[in-house]
Amino acid sequence: MTDTDSTTHFGFRQVPEGEKARLVRSVFDSVAGKYDLMNDLMSLGIHRIWKRIALQLSHVRYGEQVLDLAGGTGDMTALFRERVGDRGGVVLSDINAEMLTRGRDRLIDEGVTSGVAFAQIDAEKLPFPDNTFDCVCIAFGLRNVTHKEEALKSMRRVLKPGGRVIVLEFSEVQGALLKKTYDLYSFKLLPLMGRLVAKDEDSYRYLAESIRMHPNQETLKQMMQGAGFERCEYFNLTHGVVAIHRGYKL
Structure with a gap:
């Protein structure tokens, strides 16, 4: 198989590697308008707690520089901006222009008008110099990246020595009974919610499938160790529904 006919997964489907980014972009173009509402509904608001735990585990301090990858509508950026203060900075980035626009507009509406920059970028090819950031965070975005190893290497490159990466992502649920319940929720209720609220059943079916295809x-x-991160560890939240991975560039 050559590079031109290599395939990757898009949910449970196999698609040409070059097509995945476009397909993912179309998903988020479709759901951007209801993204925050659906997050609250899907998790019963618990995603806000997960994100605050990720903030704590990042050890971000006043004056530091943070890259929020796949930052979407800006939840993590707002938390980091409060933490780094006036002498620090946060870059809110996303590969999807519609999501990035909504994130920018939301932050402006909330009065966050300084200390934040915006960048439409690909996580696999970060356009920043080496040793730029104290922390790189990607929350609920890594599973949508085609070449995760390349993205992790790129994140490590732009970190300063002593910097850390935080990956907040859906993961493998712990416990047989909970897995059965979670499967029922994921493949029956979640697409139904997508159809009723976001008017897009297929995108939320993809969400459930993409979670199952993500590395445990x-x-x-x-993979993080293979990308050169050290002191790698993870923290299961809500019985492994999500996990926070942390690694350091030493």
Whole structure:
């Protein structure tokens, strides 16, 4: 198989590698308008707690520089901006222009008008110099990246020595009974919610499928180590529904 006919997964489907980014972009173009509402509905608001735990585990301090990858509508950026203060800075980035626009507009509406920059970028090819950021965070975005290893290497490159990466992502649920319940929710209720609220059943079916195709906790930890991160560890939240992975550039 050559590079031109290599395939990757888009949910449970196999698609040409070059097509995945476009397909993911179309998903988020479709759901951008209801993204925040659906996050609250899908998680019963618990995603806000997960994100605050990720903030705490990032050890971001006043005056530091943070890159929020796949930052979407700006939840993590707002938290980081409060933490770094006036002497620090946060870059809100996303590959999807519609999501990035909504994130920018939301932050402006909330009065966050300084200390934040915006960039439409690909996580696999970060356009920043080496050793730029104290922390790189990607929350609920890594599973949509085609070449995750390349993205992790790119994140490490732009980190300063002593910097850390935070990956907040859906992961492998722990416990047989909970797995059955979670499967029922994911493949029956979630698409129904997508159809009723966001008017897009297919995108939320893709969401459920993409979670199942994402590397589990140990596999992602090994991928981070393979990308050169050290002191890698992960923290299961809500019985492994999500996990926070952390690694350092030493």
